[in-house]
Amino acid sequence: MSPDKLAYMANQIANFFRTRPHEEALAGIADHISSFWEPRMRAQFFELLKTDEDKFDPLVREAGTRVRPVSPA
Amino acid sequence: MSLIKETDYGTPASRSEKTVTLTIDGFTVSVPEGTSVMRASAELGIQIPKLCATDMVDAFGSCRLCLVEIEGRRGTPSSCTTPAEDGMVVHTQTGRLKDLRRGVMELYISDHPLDCLTCAANGDCELQDMAGAVGLRDVRYGYEGDNHVKARDGVGGTNALWMPKDETNPYFTYDPSKCIVCSRCVRACEEVQGTFALTISGRGFGSRVSPGMSEDFLASECVSCGACVQACPTATLTEKSVIEIGQPEHSVVTTCAYCGVGCSFKAEMRGEELVRMVPYKDGEANRGHSCVKGRFAYGYAHHQDRILNPMIRDKVTDPWREVSWDEALSFAASRLRSIQEKHGKEAIGVITSSRCTNEETYLVQKLTRAVFGNNNTDTCARVCHSPTGYGLGQTFGTSAGTQNFDSVEQSDVVLVIGANPTDAHPVFGSRLKKRLRQGAKLIVVDPRRTDLVKSPHIRAAHHLALRPGTNVAVVTALAHVIVTEGLTNEAFIRERCDWDEFQDYAEFVSDPAHSPEAVEALTGVPASEMRKAARLYATDGNGAIYYGLGVTEHSQGSTTVIGIANLAMLTGNIGRPGVGVNPLRGQNNVQGSCDMGSFPHELPGYRHVKGAEVRDIFEKAWGVTISDEPGLRIPNMLDAAVDGSFKGLYCQGEDILQSDPDTKHVAAGLAAMDCVIVHDLFLNETANYAHVFLPGSTFLEKDGTFTNAERRINRVRRVMTPKNGYADWEITQMLANAMGGNWNYSHPSEIMDEIAATTPGFAFVTYDMLEQRGSVQWPCNEKVPDGSPIMHVDGFVRGKGRFIRTDYIATDEKTGPRFPLLLTTGRILSQYNVGAQTRRTSNVLWHGQDVLEIHPHDAETRGIKEGDWVKLASRSGETALRATLTDRVSPGVVYTTFHHPDTQANVVTTDFSDWATNCPEYKVTAVQVSPSNGPTDWQERYGEFAAQSRRIEAAE
Numbered sequence A: 001m002s003p004d005k006l007a008y009m010a011n012q013i014a015n016f017f018r019t020r021p022h023e024e025a026l027a028g029i030a031d032h033i034s035s036f037w038e039p040r041m042r043a044q045f046f047e048l049l050k051t052d053e054d055k056f057d058p059l060v061r062e063a064g065t066r067v068r069p070v071s072p073a
Numbered sequence B: 001m002s003l004i005k006e007t008d009y010g011t012p013a014s015r016s017e018k019t020v021t022l023t024i025d026g027f028t029v030s031v032p033e034g035t036s037v038m039r040a041s042a043e044l045g046i047q048i049p050k051l052c053a054t055d056m057v058d059a060f061g062s063c064r065l066c067l068v069e070i071e072g073r074r075g076t077p078s079s080c081t082t083p084a085e086d087g088m089v090v091h092t093q094t095g096r097l098k099d100l101r102r103g104v105m106e107l108y109i110s111d112h113p114l115d116c117l118t119c120a121a122n123g124d125c126e127l128q129d130m131a132g133a134v135g136l137r138d139v140r141y142g143y144e145g146d147n148h149v150k151a152r153d154g155v156g157g158t159n160a161l162w163m164p165k166d167e168t169n170p171y172f173t174y175d176p177s178k179c180i181v182c183s184r185c186v187r188a189c190e191e192v193q194g195t196f197a198l199t200i201s202g203r204g205f206g207s208r209v210s211p212g213m214s215e216d217f218l219a220s221e222c223v224s225c226g227a228c229v230q231a232c233p234t235a236t237l238t239e240k241s242v243i244e245i246g247q248p249e250h251s252v253v254t255t256c257a258y259c260g261v262g263c264s265f266k267a268e269m270r271g272e273e274l275v276r277m278v279p280y281k282d283g284e285a286n287r288g289h290s291c292v293k294g295r296f297a298y299g300y301a302h303h304q305d306r307i308l309n310p311m312i313r314d315k316v317t318d319p320w321r322e323v324s325w326d327e328a329l330s331f332a333a334s335r336l337r338s339i340q341e342k343h344g345k346e347a348i349g350v351i352t353s354s355r356c357t358n359e360e361t362y363l364v365q366k367l368t369r370a371v372f373g374n375n376n377t378d379t380c381a382r383v384c385h386s387p388t389g390y391g392l393g394q395t396f397g398t399s400a401g402t403q404n405f406d407s408v409e410q411s412d413v414v415l416v417i418g419a420n421p422t423d424a425h426p427v428f429g430s431r432l433k434k435r436l437r438q439g440a441k442l443i444v445v446d447p448r449r450t451d452l453v454k455s456p457h458i459r460a461a462h463h464l465a466l467r468p469g470t471n472v473a474v475v476t477a478l479a480h481v482i483v484t485e486g487l488t489n490e491a492f493i494r495e496r497c498d499w500d501e502f503q504d505y506a507e508f509v510s511d512p513a514h515s516p517e518a519v520e521a522l523t524g525v526p527a528s529e530m531r532k533a534a535r536l537y538a539t540d541g542n543g544a545i546y547y548g549l550g551v552t553e554h555s556q557g558s559t560t561v562i563g564i565a566n567l568a569m570l571t572g573n574i575g576r577p578g579v580g581v582n583p584l585r586g587q588n589n590v591q592g593s594c595d596m597g598s599f600p601h602e603l604p605g606y607r608h609v610k611g612a613e614v615r616d617i618f619e620k621a622w623g624v625t626i627s628d629e630p631g632l633r634i635p636n637m638l639d640a641a642v643d644g645s646f647k648g649l650y651c652q653g654e655d656i657l658q659s660d661p662d663t664k665h666v667a668a669g670l671a672a673m674d675c676v677i678v679h680d681l682f683l684n685e686t687a688n689y690a691h692v693f694l695p696g697s698t699f700l701e702k703d704g705t706f707t708n709a710e711r712r713i714n715r716v717r718r719v720m721t722p723k724n725g726y727a728d729w730e731i732t733q734m735l736a737n738a739m740g741g742n743w744n745y746s747h748p749s750e751i752m753d754e755i756a757a758t759t760p761g762f763a764f765v766t767y768d769m770l771e772q773r774g775s776v777q778w779p780c781n782e783k784v785p786d787g788s789p790i791m792h793v794d795g796f797v798r799g800k801g802r803f804i805r806t807d808y809i810a811t812d813e814k815t816g817p818r819f820p821l822l823l824t825t826g827r828i829l830s831q832y833n834v835g836a837q838t839r840r841t842s843n844v845l846w847h848g849q850d851v852l853e854i855h856p857h858d859a860e861t862r863g864i865k866e867g868d869w870v871k872l873a874s875r876s877g878e879t880a881l882r883a884t885l886t887d888r889v890s891p892g893v894v895y896t897t898f899h900h901p902d903t904q905a906n907v908v909t910t911d912f913s914d915w916a917t918n919c920p921e922y923k924v925t926a927v928q929v930s931p932s933n934g935p936t937d938w939q940e941r942y943g944e945f946a947a948q949s950r951r952i953e954a955a956e
């Protein structure tokens, strides 16, 4: 999907968790993405985090490392 | 098989817990206090002659046929209006009563045509029955005097008392010459349906039943629910199908396939021909009532557009070619397998249907998990109630609605948010209105003045007409009032909820930034109204919340659902009759399709695929390995298709091209696939992009179960042979087997057994049980063997109820100079969802096209008049339709439905979606409206393309 749309979706998730305590917010975001995003989307997400970090909310960037990695098919 | 005859007890049952004991014709009977003598005697099996009484409405006491004698009382009171009392001694048949009754019948018959042999009600006429019951042998008066029977007065003039038939309603006829003015129809319309369309006009001998102000039925307020037809004891109001076919000879109980109310019906048959649908009194969802769709709109089942043979084609630009089932299935199987070889296991997936049965849905998700080897399954619930799943799951521990429909009879305050039950869930709407007429208070939160806000004998205490997209702000402000004014139910919260989370939430909502005053400018709702509404809900007895797509289809849909759950927990309105949080689900089996594991991240019973124990259950049952990765959701599938990594789709009973947002994006996704299999009744819009078409069967042609919005599992029963040859579950099984699935179910009951064995909430459900009990509400297992009418009775499913902060975040779909208006969408009574079925029935008489509702003020500044063609444009596209001027919508807001493909309202909606579930934001789109000459280029081009792609090659 378009990088903008993917980043937009991740940032929307961060918005919901923003009012939580920091630790909890990071865990919440990472868990949400791990549970609901199909590996293709997560792969693109990791890729974008590397190449175009600025698209993402700082909370998403920080939570990124905790998102379930994609195992090579 | 025989015709199911339900006992008519004459008057409604009494709810009293006190009983009284009396003697009728020498037999003793005990009945609840308040029961009529007529009903008490019917309980004994003694039928007192009657005409104006029937147990769906309150007694009226006008026909004087049901007279009885009571020892120690003078005269002959009518048994339908006389309450049974302790120690009463009643005689239902004496010489005096016989004479009186014959006299009454003689008068009735003297003003009634005697064409019984050719009358449509012959065999099903209470007047005939009563003439027989009282032993009427001759009638001393002729038609010479005043009568309603003859068009001519016999001496050359016209008879002013005579009225012609009213045939305007497409489904039933009104023949005034046969009317006995018992007013059963009038009372049914008032008490059962709540529409008040009928009156008795005139007095005495001149009195007549009349729709509205002497209008015809079609032009009146009548919504064609048919309750009056069912109540009518004579042939005056009769289904046209009965007039055409004749009386039915057997009947089968089944479930409506339209909406989430899940009404039970008797399908009354003559051979394999359906004569009529009659709502079933024992149906616990509908209690003998129905709406126009379920009762009358079944004609699509034999519409000429229905496709009955499988078809395939190489490219979507080719015409369709009719082939054998074998050829179609092996074509589909080999395409799907070769896609997987080339592009990987994950390159194909399925969409399950919320219109098909639980058993069919279960098989479709099993197909992708067990045969395709991935979790790419999703369902149309994605586009309606997925936020309910997330929101209620997080707060209560389960996504299910908490109440049964009967619960509303004990509510004191009803809060309806973003739902229009009188149109979208009509039978529940009628039951709700009945309760409101008894005095329950109503709060409506909706941008539009829905029918509920003000209808006969009902007026909402508060209508919070918020700006579309500000639900979270309103719900949070209501919570602010409840918390800061000390209206919370602390005992409930301490006992049932997580106290720390509550305190955190209380601190959050108490912030003055969340007060009604602070958000008034944003939401457009006067702060004082909001405060009053919050106080009413929190303090006026049992508070129940019902909500619909106006809550979920927003970028903050899940957050609003959480906010609603918070409101119920704050006020302790959970866990008993009369309260609760109830999502009004759209399609007939959307609850079931979610339960059955249609979502890509969870197996049946809402268990995430990452759980090894859960996968283990299914791996053992199916003998396969199940992926522990979530699959693609519908919008993700389409994105992946455009990116080239998703190539094949099996879509059962859904029309995603018409129902999903941003039509152009959906079309691009479908066009990028190599194998789209559409399994449906008609060549729907999605089929324009399909390579394989598998003809589906209707609910009349198969066995199975539907689960309604109150978690009730209802049986669907086959009443005729599938015209296409197979029930849908058989077709999915054939496709699975063509791909090596090796399934061999021989009846849907075996599929239910597999569901029960693998899914804890269904553990005790079997077809035998449903046969005995009629229906059951899940969970139904060891802990609750009789099912669960009300959830969270002794504590929440997740343990402690969980409060979660609900921060309002404005949608990015904002109005601006180019798109200054907000479009919101909805549905209307006579049509259903994308309309594929209802458009193919006479229901089009009520709704021939989608129209745009616009406030007169907005119309005037744009030079738009009533009925003009207008162009509706948004950032994603434009379409044209006709406008209607109404103050139901506020200035700045426009509204339309999405029932017709030529309107394609979803060309206009954008691809913004709920943050948690990707449920599309249908309910808010920034638009501009301007005068236009007619359909847009896109509509015309699409129309041509659709016609092209529906071509079917003549078979050689």
Ligand code: SF4
Residues within 6 Å of the ligand: B185, B188, B189, B193, B195, B196, B197, B198, B221, B222, B223, B224, B225, B226, B227, B228, B229
């Ligand atoms: S069909 Fe329903 S709405 Fe119409 S008059 Fe009869 S009861 Fe009333």
Ligand code: SF4
Residues within 6 Å of the ligand: B178, B179, B180, B181, B182, B183, B184, B185, B186, B209, B228, B231, B232, B233, B234, B236, B237
């Ligand atoms: S139309 Fe039927 S139900 Fe209505 S008053 Fe006449 S006979 Fe009775």
Ligand code: SF4
Residues within 6 Å of the ligand: B256, B257, B258, B259, B260, B261, B262, B263, B286, B290, B291, B292, B293, B294, B295, B425, B426, B427, B428
């Ligand atoms: S459409 Fe809904 S309310 Fe109408 S009959 Fe069917 S289930 Fe009942």
Ligand code: FES
Residues within 6 Å of the ligand: B049, B050, B051, B052, B053, B060, B061, B062, B063, B064, B065, B066, B078, B079, B080, B081
């Ligand atoms: S049935 Fe009792 S008065 Fe008509």
